[in-house]
Amino acid sequence: MQSLTAAAAAIELRGIDKSFGAVHAVRGVSLAIPRGSITGIVGENGAGKSTLMSILYGLYRADAGQILIDDRPVDMASPRDAIAHGIGMVHQHFMLVDTFTVLENLMLGAEGGPLLAGGFAAARAELARLGREYGLSVDPDARVADLSVGEQQRVEILKVLFRGARMLILDEPSAVLTPQETDRLFEILKSLRARGVTVVLITHKLREIMAVADRVIVMRQGAVVAERLTVETSTGELAELMVGRKIRLDLDKAPAERGQTMLAARGLSLVDRRGVRLLDGIDLELRAGEIVGIAGVSGNGQTELLQVLSGIRPPTAGQVEVCGRVIDPARPIDPAEMRALGLAHVPEDRLRQGLVAAFEASETSILGYQDQPPYCRNHLLDAPAVGRHCADLMQRFDVRPQTPGLRSSHFSGGNQQKLILAREMSRIPKVLLVGQPTRGVDIGAIEFIHRELVKSRDAGCAILVVSVELEEILSLADRILVMSGGRIIGEVAADQADERALGRMMADA
């Protein structure tokens, strides 16, 4: 351990403890983060990583413990204190004002005087300088709402640097990025480190940690269970430390036994109000007992394809046939009817489409099925039955904490995902559409979710998986379709595909 703490600590935590009601989220965490390093923090969903960093940034108050910055104890009562001590944070969910320009977002809270005029000029100059120095270029006058996710993240990092931060915390920065954007991000982080910035990186992707971090801290159930130098460890060891057991991500699944066609799309097109062609002549067939994976750089129509197939948006042209029912522009359908046909959908954007943040977990666990027995009798919800159902799902899918009465938004991201998957899969659907099944999900849960999906497949369910994680597509799918520009540009049998070839197809399009 000596070598780990030899360098001067930029940040030191001593005995940090935090509970939310009955949930003991962080248990007596002590750790030191050396100056000018990149430190990774890994851990299962709900391990307390985000909570710990929120305490460091003054968003939450610790129940006990001490924070030392540059060896001096400080009181982090609010983000203002954190900023004053040179700490900046890029949150899991971005903290940007959509309607503002990049420059306005940059200046918010650091305007440099009561009038904006002078500050704007200075900010513009500073932005140009940061852009040159760290290779972080964005158009200062673009509206944030018009930027891609990767660019928005760059704005978040610029915001932090603009305030002169010497310590940067990133909470799952790559969860929403394309592989190319992730590579860019890591180059940026390395150039920050070269200039003496201390970086803390939370992620579920162990390979990323190995690629970019100097050291890694492993958390489990609110406590730090291990610290390693990345050169002295491996993804295998980290995974085992995180979960407390051996993890096997390679699914050895039997070849698919394809049954009859459950879902077929023919010439499916979608044009939005501005006339942009989002889907362009999609032909697709999904049979019982197979998993079809859709690979592609995000933003190439995958989101819209799921929306059309699940009945959320009607197609502009073409048709979909689901379990015998034909859907086309003249005969649209709504998601409730789709469900009745035996189709279940796990949406990509779980916070907005998968659950209602303010609802209790038990309510989330029946969302979309709330009018069906046994949850609903004589138009009234049967609360005990709903509670029992939720407790049962939580048990089976290992959702933590197992508290059906907790607000959905108070679960960590990965546990929200498990709850939604549990809801949809427990209905034993004939067709299952899954968008980004393991976004923000820890490695133990990935293993679990993948196995559950394969189990459903073997029971005869037709499954369509959309994911930006090539690795995931490769291990899950029986057939892989590659999407680009709203079209399907190729199909590969899973046993003949490899990551490099798929990546080339996606990039060439």
Added chain:
Amino acid sequence: MEETLTFITLTLAATLRVATPLVLCAMGGLFSEKSGIIDVGLEGKMLMAAFFAAATASLTGSAWAGVVAAIVAAEALALLHGFACITHRGNQVVSGIALNILAAGLTVVLGTAWFARGGQTPPLGDGERLKPIFFPVAGDNVLVYVALLSVPFTWWLIARTRFGLRLRAVGEMPLAVDAAGVSVAWLRYRAVLLCGLFSGLAGAYLSIAQNAGFSRDMTAGQGFIALAAIIFGKWRPFPAFGACLVFGLLDAVAIRLQGVKVPGVGEVPVQLIQALPYLLTLFLLAGFIGNAVAPKAAGVPYEKEH
């Protein structure tokens, strides 16, 4: 020819007179709404201010004391709204409606108790009112000019200052403001206080400038018309000002048209003419306002979870 000119001039002057309280109220409401605090209590604040302006002017004999009292009264309600919505994260619409009911009741009760005139204040003499400055017929008292200046002032404050930048941000995404280390509550309190200031002036205008005394329910829905003007103006000062002028013009024309026979139609019923501004409000609200222009966080209390 000359007659038409006089008609136009008089109508324009009347428009400005009628629009002044709307403009003041709309600018006040704009600050509040931009910060994410919906204010349906503009009406109540204006009414309360109108009462205290007239009561104080009548008791002290000073119009300026009336103006000060109006501001104090409106600020008191504004603080109450802030306390309910910002500090205690209550429902903003409910709080606003409660303020309106409170003001409607309290002004009558106090008026009856103090002056025993069925809720009215005694008629104010010339010295107790704000008088026209340049053109006696036009009624251009000081508050008319304040209202005209309040529009560029509001624009400047919102678009060009640090306070304005933070105000806009807090109405869109309070979390971002909090994460930037700026207090959400203090920003919103300041916005609500600005709203109190302007609606106080609007109330004073009604009872001690435009009229000579307070009568019960004298605001007659003007607070809501101001709110509608904010929405038509898509939460921008100059367009909101334009909407206020349109409402003022309709009202002024309505007054002029009373008793006039329109060829082919005959005499237009007064009630119909008086209902015009409200009909226009409904009509425009239903069809002409695009969506997604309101501050995104308007009406949503900011909860910081500790």
